[in-house]
Amino acid sequence: MMADPRTLSTVQRTLEVLKSFSADRPEWGVTELADKLGVHKSQVHRALATLSAEGFLVPNPVSRKYRLGPALVRLGMIAGESGGVPQLVQPVLERLAMQMGETVVFNLAAEAEYVMRAAADGPGAIRFALTLNRRFPWYGGACGHAIFAHRSEDEINSLLNGGFTHSTQSGPHTREDILRRHAAVREHGFAVSIGEYDEKIMSVAVPVRLDSDVIGSVGVVGVPALLAGRETQLAEELMAATDMLAEQLSSGTPLPVA
Numbered sequence: 672m673m674a675d676p677r678t679l680s681t682v683q684r685t686l687e688v689l690k691s692f693s694a695d696r697p698e699w700g701v702t703e704l705a706d707k708l709g710v711h712k713s714q715v716h717r718a719l720a721t722l723s724a725e726g727f728l729v730p731n732p733v734s735r736k737y738r739l740g741p742a743l744v745r746l747g748m749i750a751g752e753s754g755g756v757p758q759l760v761q762p763v764l765e766r767l768a769m770q771m772g773e774t775v776v777f778n779l780a781a782e783a784e785y786v787m788r789a790a791a792d793g794p795g796a797i798r799f800a801l802t803l804n805r806r807f808p809w810y811g812g813a814c815g816h817a818i819f820a821h822r823s824e825d826e827i828n829s830l831l832n833g834g835f836t837h838s839t840q841s842g843p844h845t846r847e848d849i850l851r852r853h854a855a856v857r858e859h860g861f862a863v864s865i866g867e868y869d870e871k872i873m874s875v876a877v878p879v880r881l882d883s884d885v886i887g888s889v890g891v892v893g894v895p896a897l898l899a900g901r902e903t904q905l906a907e908e909l910m911a912a913t914d915m916l917a918e919q920l921s922s923g924t925p926l927p928v929a
Contacts, residue, residue: 685722688708689739700735760777774793778888
């Protein structure tokens with residue numbers, strides 16, 4: 672039985688409304704969103720009202736604009752714990768690990784933290800005791816810097832006001848330090864850390880984007896003796912894989928394991 676085209680159009684329009692919200696544009700009004708999508712205001716208003724009634728959006732009574740709501744947070748938590756993400760990205764990580772000869776990890780942002788959701792060991796003799804779903808504070812390690820360097824100034828200021836509650840081996844320990852690291856990530860396109868959690872571990876990481884949003888990072892983890900001097904080369908290999916990672920996460924279709 673074929674779907675009613677009118678119903679499909681409504682569903683597609685509602686999804687386009689949700690996809691319009693991002694870290695750079697967290698709030699939308701009816702008129703401006705209708706202009707962006709190229710549809711009539713009444714259609715956008717109905718979609719916003721429906722999403723708001725179900726908790727997917729929250730209206731601001733002062734500005735009369737909308738933000739993402741708690742129902743999406745709950746769905747995000749379910750998605751993160753369901754095991755779907757590792758299944759989608761694992762083949763890409765395994766190919767990267769074989770190509771680089773090092774351990775590769777994939778992380779997702781989670782409010783003031785990031786979570787290691789998948790990992791693959793390289794063919795070398797060195798192995799790391801990596802714990803999937805381990806949470807790290809937003810300011811620690813290259814994998815965190817690669818994500819949070821692309822957050823808004825207001826969000827970073829809010830996070831900085833919370834302080835550095837979990838100590839790391841070699842920093843960052845100050846506002847100036849984290850801002851300097853973030854600036855370097857934006858300039859070079861990748862992050863590097865040495866000994867921030869363990870003096871024997873070095874990491875190089877790049878951001879993973881969905882549309883314009885940085886939702887996570889992919890990084891290579893190893894000992895400084897093997898990674899030092901290869902930072903740019905490793906970052907380029909990681910960057911070449913981020914489009915494929917984003918495609919897998921967007922489509923929901925896992926690649927076959929090579």
